[in-house]
Amino acid sequence: WQEVLAEDAMILRRYARDDAQWLFRHIMQVASLRPFQHRITPGGFRMSVAMTHCGSRGGYPESMPVTPVSLPAELKQFAVRAAGNAGFSGFLPDSCLMNRYAPGSKLTLHQDKDEKDLRQPIVSVSLGLPAVFQFGGFERSDALTRVLLEHGDVVVWGGRSRLRFHGIAPVKPGFHPLTGGYRYNMTFRCAG
Ligand code: MD3
Ligand code: FE
Numbered sequence: 001w002q003e004v005l006a007e008d009a010m011i012l013r014r015y016a017r018d019d020a021q022w023l024f025r026h027i028m029q030v031a032s033l034r035p036f037q038h039r040i041t042p043g044g045f046r047m048s049v050a051m052t053h054c055g056s057r058g059g060y061p062e063s064m065p066v067t068p069v070s071l072p073a074e075l076k077q078f079a080v081r082a083a084g085n086a087g088f089s090g091f092l093p094d095s096c097l098m099n100r101y102a103p104g105s106k107l108t109l110h111q112d113k114d115e116k117d118l119r120q121p122i123v124s125v126s127l128g129l130p131a132v133f134q135f136g137g138f139e140r141s142d143a144l145t146r147v148l149l150e151h152g153d154v155v156v157w158g159g160r161s162r163l164r165f166h167g168i169a170p171v172k173p174g175f176h177p178l179t180g181g182y183r184y185n186m187t188f189r190c191a192g
Helices: 018-032 073-085
Strands: 002-006 009-012 039-042 046-055 095-101 107-110 123-128 132-137 145-149 154-157 165-167 183-189
Touching: 002 132, 002 154, 018 046, 018 073, 018 095, 018 123, 018 183, 073 123, 073 154, 073 183
Parallel strands: none
Antiparallel strands: 002 009, 009 154, 039 046, 046 095, 095 183, 107 165, 123 154, 123 183, 132 145, 132 165
C-alpha cells in the first residue's frame, strides 16, 4: 500500500513487515559492536533518542572515535528495492542510521541536509512501537501534517521533499513482540 505524503515523499505501508525480524537482528548486531548512545546537541542538551549506525557517518558527525561497522549488503539491497518501489531509481545508500526511541523519546523538527548529494533520497524503516511523525514545509514555522508510523512502515522521500522539516512526537509506552518497549527507526542515506 502506497500513500503519497507530499511531492516526492511516500509511505510504503507495512512494506518491511515480513523482513522485520532480520532487519531487527541487524540493528542488534550493529548495537553489539557500537552501543546506542545519546548525543549531546550543539546547544548542550542530551537527546532522548539513542543512536548508532553502520556504513559511513550518515551526516551525523561523531564526537568520539568509534568502531567502524560496514553496511551489510542485504540491508543495502533492501533499501535500494524500497526506493525503487517509491519511484526513486539509482539509490546508492552507503549509510544506515539506527534510532532507538524509549517511551517519551522524541525528535525535534529538523531538516536532513548534511548529506553531500541532496539528489539522493532517504529511505526510513519503522519497527516496533508506533509513533506520530510530523512533517512540514521548508521553514520551521510551516504548518505540520501528522502521520502515524507503525511497525513495518517504510517512508521514502527525496526530490522536492528532500529538505522538508520533520520530527517525531514523544513515543507512548507500549509493548511490541519484536522490539519490546521501544520504537526503532533505520534511515538509509547516501552520505557520500
Ligand atoms: C523527511 N528520523 O534520523 S525518518 C532522522 O523516525 C529522522 O527516526 C525519524 O528524521 C525517525 O533524521 C524520521 C522518516 C521521515 C519520513 C518522511 C519524511 C523523514 C522525512 C518526509 C519529508 C522529510
Ligand atoms: Fe531526519
